[in-house]
Amino acid sequence: MKSRFFHCSAVALLAAMAFAPTAALSEYKCNNPSSPIDKRACAKAAEGADALRNFVTRTRMIWHLDIWDYVRPEQPSASTSAAAKPAPREAEVLSKQAAITTSDR
Numbered sequence: 001m002k003s004r005f006f007h008c009s010a011v012a013l014l015a016a017m018a019f020a021p022t023a024a025l026s027e028y029k030c031n032n033p034s035s036p037i038d039k040r041a042c043a044k045a046a047e048g049a050d051a052l053r054n055f056v057t058r059t060r061m062i063w064h065l066d067i068w069d070y071v072r073p074e075q076p077s078a079s080t081s082a083a084a085k086p087a088p089r090e091a092e093v094l095s096k097q098a099a100i101t102t103s104d105r
Contacts, residue, residue, distance in 0.1 A: 029069045037063050038070075045070040 030042035037059070044055040049071075056067045 027069060028072060030072075037065070041065060041070045 029038050030045060033039045033042050041052065041055060044052045052070055053067060056065045056070075059065060
């Protein structure tokens with residue numbers, strides 16, 4: 001009975017440790033690229049986020065690259081800057097919807 005409890009506790013502890021979030025950040029490799037593939041990835045990062053994402057996606061199975069190794073921490077991503085700006089037609093559509101709902105009353 002005690003050995004079963006111990007076994008279950010050990011499995012639960014190992015599972016918790018496996019899924020625990022880590023605070024480690026990726027090392028920025030473009031300051032000193034050590035391999036030819038790092039140099040190519042840094043060149044793609046200089047071209048832009050889309051070029052880097054396409055390169056990493058295309059070569060991920062071969063070189064096991066991580067996009068965060070080639071992006072500066074202070075560099076904003078295109079997705080966050082696009083999400084912060086509302087779509088230009090969104091305000092127009094919302095105002096038309098508000099006008100329709102108030103005229104129905």
